[in-house]
Amino acid sequence: MQRLTFGSITVDAVSDGVLSCALTGMLPGADPADFRRLGGCDDGETLLLPMLTFVIGSVGKTILVDTGIGPTIGSLGRAGYGGTVGLLPQGLARTGIDPATVDAVVFTHLHADHIGWNVTDRNGELVPTFPNAEYIVSKSEWAFWSATQSRDIARCVRSIEERGQLRSVEDGFEPAPGVQMIATPGHTPGHASILVTADGSGCVIVGDAAHHPAEFEDPTLQPPYDSDPAMARETRLGLAERVEAEGLLVAGGHFPAPHVGTLVRVEGKRRWRWLGAG
Template identity: 30%
Template sequence: METIRLGNVSVTRVVEYTGTVEMTSRQFFPGSSPELWQENEGLLVPDHWNPRNDLVLSTLQTWVLRSGGKTILIDTGAGNGKYRPYANLWSYMDTDFMRRLARAGVMPRDVDVVVNTHLHNDHVGWNTKLVDRAWVPTFPNATYLMAKTEFDFWNPENGFKQKTAPGNQNVWEDSVLPVYQAGLVKLWEGSYAIDSNLTLEPAPGHTPGSAFVRLRSGNDHALFCGDLLHTALQLEHPEFNSCFEEDEQGALKARRRVLEHAADTKALLLPAHLPGHGAAEVRRDGSHFKIVDWAGFSRI
């Protein structure tokens, strides 16, 4: 496990999965052109795209933060043993993620806070584990932070129409409701201060309650931005979406706003699914952006 320091906060990258998501560039990012991917081959190969078969590469990873004496997890991946009939890649996974978390020095009882940037299937899976045929909280001493807007959107009792509902089938029942019924969920609105270094802020678009974590500590600034960005190409070309956006215009606005802020403040961007070095700094380049440097993690 590798760790970097940002001010008084340590950040460890714990990977659950890396590889193809079994989608071509146009399937994953319908608004992008084949020419754009080909023109940026130097940026994308070998970590983010395979030009031979046009398959996009991705990562499921949890950011482990130690801040103010607390252990904080940002997003919990797909989890093991979850039935996902319309998301086959994440269905009945069987990984050693918990052992990797242990190698990072984190035991389930040690986790103080779990942040779900949103409630898609690949961000909440390790919220729970299967014990005696029942889904129970994996981190029994943690407060699980979920945006109230997001929680209400996915609550089947509210009847919201969801574009990405098929892929999220069973998620409410096996990964959200058990921690809520256990009294571990804190629903937040507006913004939410986790501690003096970390703040949750809304960035609706990908889902109505999508959020990012802003880190400010000493002279360091970082944005843990969930699914605002899915590929390195969006770091430089934010003008196209993934196929998983609930609100396409909202997603475009949120992505550009976060990139502009990162460029202006020299903040490190840490998306949820970026392979390779996993995080990057950007600068403005006309109406687009350029990657200035990658984070200090090894390539995966």
């Protein structure tokens, strides 16, 4: 993804790798032709899902949105996913980002493929990968996951909480000027998207409110991992309407390259247009 710039705010994407899965397993009823057109599924059968972390620079602060899947595929491997992961540390190094200089990690939600690099195993001890960062999650998301016995949560989030670095916040929280968490529930109970705006332009980082742009074109596409399918569908429609009304760009953590685009109307139908496309 090319760097996005909104006033003095910058947004970059750093990859933690790519997962692969069956298209119809991820999005039952998907039309392979749509995915050949939009990208991410050239053979019409296998969907490739990038694992992206977004790096936001605002007023001297460095903010990460999600931390990828981590060094291994973990439980997703047992669910039939394949791919190459664990690339975030070297990706950050290539962009000149020292983990110690990260001010905040903001979560869209707490699924395993978004929290994997919260911690690093150093000689058998789990330590925060971003030692000086505040790790920020919506209150409703943490209320849900903190009541579970998830091993991923215990490893990657409770260990952060025990060190006093976890903060749960209300909808609308701003970790830096021009950066705002907005409630987009449905995929998980407290899912948030990250709105970045400055000087009359902006983008929304949608997390898993949509895994692929095709979900904005076809509201009937529904991944099996949404905790509340009806609410997730309503959220996607609401996001699409806001994007159209405000002329926002959309960046997706699992969208194929170039990972960002917008929504336009073509003959009365909502269509996805990649950034830079004619």
